[in-house]
Amino acid sequence: MVTMKLIVLLLLCCLLSSSSADDTVVTKRRFPKNFKLGVANAAPQIEGAWDTDGKGETIWDHFARTRPEMISDRSTPAVACDSYHKYKEDVALVKNMGLDVYRLSIAWSRVLPTGKIDSVNQLGVQYYKKLLKELKDNNVQAMVTLYHWDLPQPLQDEYGGWLNETVVDLFVDYAKLCFELFGDDVQWWVTINEPKQVCNAGYGDGRFAPGIVSRGIGEYVCNKNVILAHAKAYRIYDEQYRSKQGGKVSMVIDTLWFEPSSDNPGDIDASERLLQFGFGMFGNPIFLGDWPKLVKDRVAMRSKLEGFAVSRLPEFTQEEIKLIKGTYDYLGLNHYATHMASAAQEAPIGEPSFGADISTYEWSKPEWTKGAGDWFSVVPWGLRKLLVWLKKNYGDVEIVITENGLSDTSGTLEDDHRVDYFRDYISNCLDAIYEDNVNLTTYIAWSIIDDWEWTGGYGSFLGMYKVDFNDPERPRIKRKSADYFTQIVKNRCLVDVEDCTD
Numbered sequence: 001m002v003t004m005k006l007i008v009l010l011l012l013c014c015l016l017s018s019s020s021a022d023d024t025v026v027t028k029r030r031f032p033k034n035f036k037l038g039v040a041n042a043a044p045q046i047e048g049a050w051d052t053d054g055k056g057e058t059i060w061d062h063f064a065r066t067r068p069e070m071i072s073d074r075s076t077p078a079v080a081c082d083s084y085h086k087y088k089e090d091v092a093l094v095k096n097m098g099l100d101v102y103r104l105s106i107a108w109s110r111v112l113p114t115g116k117i118d119s120v121n122q123l124g125v126q127y128y129k130k131l132l133k134e135l136k137d138n139n140v141q142a143m144v145t146l147y148h149w150d151l152p153q154p155l156q157d158e159y160g161g162w163l164n165e166t167v168v169d170l171f172v173d174y175a176k177l178c179f180e181l182f183g184d185d186v187q188w189w190v191t192i193n194e195p196k197q198v199c200n201a202g203y204g205d206g207r208f209a210p211g212i213v214s215r216g217i218g219e220y221v222c223n224k225n226v227i228l229a230h231a232k233a234y235r236i237y238d239e240q241y242r243s244k245q246g247g248k249v250s251m252v253i254d255t256l257w258f259e260p261s262s263d264n265p266g267d268i269d270a271s272e273r274l275l276q277f278g279f280g281m282f283g284n285p286i287f288l289g290d291w292p293k294l295v296k297d298r299v300a301m302r303s304k305l306e307g308f309a310v311s312r313l314p315e316f317t318q319e320e321i322k323l324i325k326g327t328y329d330y331l332g333l334n335h336y337a338t339h340m341a342s343a344a345q346e347a348p349i350g351e352p353s354f355g356a357d358i359s360t361y362e363w364s365k366p367e368w369t370k371g372a373g374d375w376f377s378v379v380p381w382g383l384r385k386l387l388v389w390l391k392k393n394y395g396d397v398e399i400v401i402t403e404n405g406l407s408d409t410s411g412t413l414e415d416d417h418r419v420d421y422f423r424d425y426i427s428n429c430l431d432a433i434y435e436d437n438v439n440l441t442t443y444i445a446w447s448i449i450d451d452w453e454w455t456g457g458y459g460s461f462l463g464m465y466k467v468d469f470n471d472p473e474r475p476r477i478k479r480k481s482a483d484y485f486t487q488i489v490k491n492r493c494l495v496d497v498e499d500c501t502d
């Protein structure tokens with residue numbers, strides 16, 4: 001009887017799936033009926049035209065120009081993919097792939113060169129109007145990020161950027177202007193992309209623009225300000241624009257999955273700490289109203305031992321909690337890789353730092369396939385586990401994967417590794433939907449074309465189309481992954497169409 005059951009189970013398994021190279025059992029099931037697919041990119045990484053038609057300087061323009069040693073190939077985003085001039089070509093690629101959604105970002109300094117509301121640049125406004133119209137004419141939904149790391153440099157010079165609360169209200173002015181000008185053609189808004197990177201790398205360890213080093217303090221001040229900026233912008237949309245424009249607004253939060261390295265409580269706790277100091281730092285305020293308790297307790301404990309009178313993690317007032325709680329219409333997730341998490345000794349008390357506040361050990365298995373960089377471990381099942389963790393923590397909220405994709409350093413057109421990556425990660429998404437009842441509605445890949453990869457310059461590639469950065473015309477050249485992605489969009493299924501099942 002047991003053997004019979006086993007045979008039936010095995011047969012069912014074969015019927016519903018097929019095996020892939022790295023042990024992912026690729027599902028044969030069709031995507032849910034209204035499941036949407038898209039691609040993403042961001043203004044500072046593709047537009048170029050850094051000072052064209054009145055655009056102001058951003059902190060990344062400035063950082064790359066003044067601190068070239070921080071960028072691996074000493075490049076700048078001055079020209080990048082020249083999408084400012086080639087946007088029609090890019091939209092045509094999206095259209096030809098049959099995609100439902102295109103995620104782009106608006107450069108704050110193209111619309112407001114000084115960062116302030118009194119400096120509206122009509123040519124910048126026209127550019128985004130034309131781009132959005134192009135999407136509309138081609139029947140592609142627009143997902144628009146307001147802040148993809150590119151603060152106008154004057155706001156850094158004058159106010160110290162995200163460390164100053166004044167910038168919160170300047171962002172809100174900018175957001176409101178964008179809702180007003182562009183909102184009729186935008187179905188999805190993202191207020192802030194990856195606040196953790198904005199704050200930890202920008203104002204904590206200083207690896208990213210604007211390069212401020214203020215470990216264990218700057219990150220947290222910045223965190224509070226970006227959350228308030230997001231929440232205030234959300235409220236304005238909700239109160240003044242939602243009824244006439246009908247879009248959805250959220251913040252996009254990035255995290256790896258952290259797999260406990262054993263069943264020992266210490267390792268399970270290490271995984272939870274990493275998730276809470278990462279995703280929870282933003283997810284908890286927005287979904288539940290406050291920082292995670294675990295984070296509050298640990299930063300308060302260490303701050304006290306370090307001699308600080310109050311915790312380095314600023315508190316939210318009751319009024320702020322009321323403002324921020326519930327400021328989401330979906331959960332936006334950027335996810336690329338997985339690490340193992342192990343318990344570690346409490347870091348010695350001394351100089352404060354974000355890492356010491358967490359005090360865990362994260363590592364990557366040597367046998368795991370890697371992207372461009374050792375941290376980039378390709379572990380498709382990590383995404384499924386993460387989706388289940390998100391559902392457990394934040395409830396049955398609509399989840400949108402706003403970025404997922406593979407970087408390499410070869411840039412090869414025969415990118416079978418990227419085909420495998422998309423197939424295996426999306427397969428895990430479908431398992432999360434069908435087996436774990438996760439409310440995942442949309443999958444957006446990063447990226448359609450190669451881009452300027454921040455401190456990685458033009459040395460790592462994530463595009464389904466290669467961009468030849470040595471050619472002044474910046475031609476887009478198709479990779480194998482573009483064909484695969486086009487095929488899955490068409491078939492709404494990951495395997496050969498005749499093998500697809502409902």
Ligand code: BGC
Pocket residue numbers: 042045193194197254334403407446453462
């Ligand atoms: C960022 C993108 C970046 C991508 C790949 C994400 O963290 O949002 O701007 O290009 O990772 O490195």
